[in-house]
Amino acid sequence: MRVTIDSSRCQGHGRCWDVAPSLFDADDRGHGLVIGDGTVTAETEAQARQAVGSCPEQAVILTD
């Protein structure tokens, strides 16, 4: 599984890097950035799902 961010939807709410700091970082404006290639492991899957559910703009995407 991998996470990506649809940057055309992201408005910098900052929920992704707040709830899933091992998967996301913030740029200088506070918009979300995927760390590395976004690979989700068994350990980070719960965080990834939390990030998807938390994003008000539904900009965080989890794919198989």
Added chain:
Amino acid sequence: MTYTTTSSDDEIERQIAYRRSACPHEYFAEQRAKGPVEVDKNLDSVTILRRGDVEAALRNWQDFSSEFSGIMGSEEPIIPLNVDPPLHVKYRRLLDPYFAPKKMAALQPAVSKHTDDLIDSFIDRGSCDFSTEMAVPLPCSTFLSLFGLPLDELDALVRWKDIMIRPESLVEGGNREAALQLQAETVREIYGRFAAEITDRRAKPRDDLMTYLVEAEIDGEKLSDSEVLRTAFLMLSAGLDTVTISLECIFSFLVNHDDARRMLVNEPGSEINLVEELLRWETPVQAVAREATRDIELDGYTIKKGQRVSIGIASANIDPDGLPGSDEVDVRRGDMRSFAFGGGPHRCLGSNLARMELRTVVRRWHDRIPEYRLADGAELTWNSSVLRGVDHMPLVW
């Protein structure tokens, strides 16, 4: 036997406004069941209520424009609130970094100290008015720190923001004309004061937000004095009362929910999800304003071009349609999407600052005053405002 109501229209309006801020969950569920919008005939405005419509409207700045003035008595459009893309994007590129998470983390020790200083002032008394002794002064002291102004100006700042936000409550008999005059005079006073600060920072730059604004450039050009003033005015009008009422909403929940209070005491870090869920559940800022740029059809109702529109984020946040479970509160839940800070391009500029302030106060309070309750006989009186809060919250421990 039946009784005839003798309420005047004003009295009915007053009761509606009170219910909306005192019992938003029941109130908005009723409104959503009636239709897609709530109409305010007096103001010729409509509030969009349903989740899907609210989410779409927040993103759709073309149809729901922010370009109007008159917010908090400012005749000039304030920045970036009353600016639409593409210019809006330029202002946000400039301002977002100042309010980005790393910047806010650097400010956190000062906020923590202000919180502790306030707690020191009343902890031995065993009681306080949480509203006037914590919720009001804390964001004001943060504002003064951000702008590089001395802390002894706190009382003057509290007066300014009270006049800007609820002038009616500060003039005799709530006279509307007198209130608007007082508000206009105060706005001129604030602009004058900020103008003096701009002159000062141009001569003597410092490490503060006013200096940042004075030195900032868009497309190689410095901001004009008018732009700096209108940006500083936004910080003043949007950054103080919103945090005050958020603290009041959160603590009004906590005094009624012992299990949530105990969780905060026993599990450091639990304030992060709790603050998030309570901002959604209580939604202190109930709506954000826009203006329709064309006739817009919503499930049989037509919003007219030029009409003032309130985007009802308080209603959408607890609308289970399309997001099951959102009509229930769970302070451990960290994955419920929320529009407490709005959404789309106008997502609250200060959201990272507000979260930091709220988490800091909730954490420090429960570290130092774990057992507290509403004073005997005290009842919370909600302020009937779209910025929902209480003027007083007597707590004892």
